[in-house]
Amino acid sequence: MSKKQRETVQKQFTKTAEAFAEFAVRDTPEVLAEKVEFAKPQPTDSALDVACGPGAFVLALAPRVSLARGIDLTVEMLRRARAFQRERQLANVAFDCGEAEQLPYPEAAFDLVSCQMSFHHISKPESALREMIRVTRPEGRLVVIDTLGPESDAKFELHNQIESRRDPSHTSSLRLTTFLQMFEECGLEILRQTMKRRQRSFNHWMLRAGLAAKHKRYLETRKLLEDSIPGDRAGYSPTLQGDDILIVHNEGMFLLAKQAVDGRR
Secondary structure (H helix, E strand, O other), X not given: OOHHHHHHHHHHHHHOHHHHHHHHHHOOHHHHHHHHHHHOOOOOOEEEEEOOOOOHXXXXXXXXXXEEEEEEOOHHHHHHHHHHHXXXXXXXXXXXXXXXXXXXXXXXXXXXXXXXXXXXXOOOHHHHHHXXXXXXXXXXXXXXXXXOEOOOHHHHHHHHHHHHHHOOOOOOOOEHHHHHHHHHXXXXXXXXXXXXXXXXXXXXXXXXXXXXXXXXXXXXXXXXXXXXXXXXXXXXXXXXXXXXXXXXEEEEEEEEEEOOEOOEO
């Protein structure tokens, strides 16, 4: 990760740590449970969640695995994660500070390695994925969950413009075809994949980024989104609802394994 992108990510998530932690850990528990089930954790697993934020996925995994570890770039997010850990009195959880592209762990250290809703903040997602593969055991599994950008070039450009206006640390919501190509080039086999349409309140989404209705970036983002409504020009399927807008994020969920070599993984 470049120094500029690292500083942008740290600034954004330090500023929004309180709001993000509240929504990520305490909101939509059914979605979190769905993601844990998708990962198929095993009681003997040593698990790592990359770019873990306030630790929602790590803490949800913990009762289902031997060890649950999280790593994140932002110190304030990790402070929140450790506070939630103490609140839940989970002894098999640990959190570290570090970058997705340079994980501070030896090769083949984990049975289950995940990264969720974070690839769109990483300037070189393939580098992060290769690091995830490096620290995964030969028979282990990887989980990647992230929003998907539209396949249409015009929609893709406007979609990511709106995302970046809301959150300066956003790099790119990758297309499904980009993810599939990246998995193949990195020698991964897709064990399971599913696509979800996550409907959410625009106002709620903006609060998660620390933006109230009178904030300049809120107003700029809302105008871009409202202008995109005719013809759904940005791929959000937006619907006006009073002073709010219902939007949809398409989300890809992938359970992966290293491709077999000579009959073995």
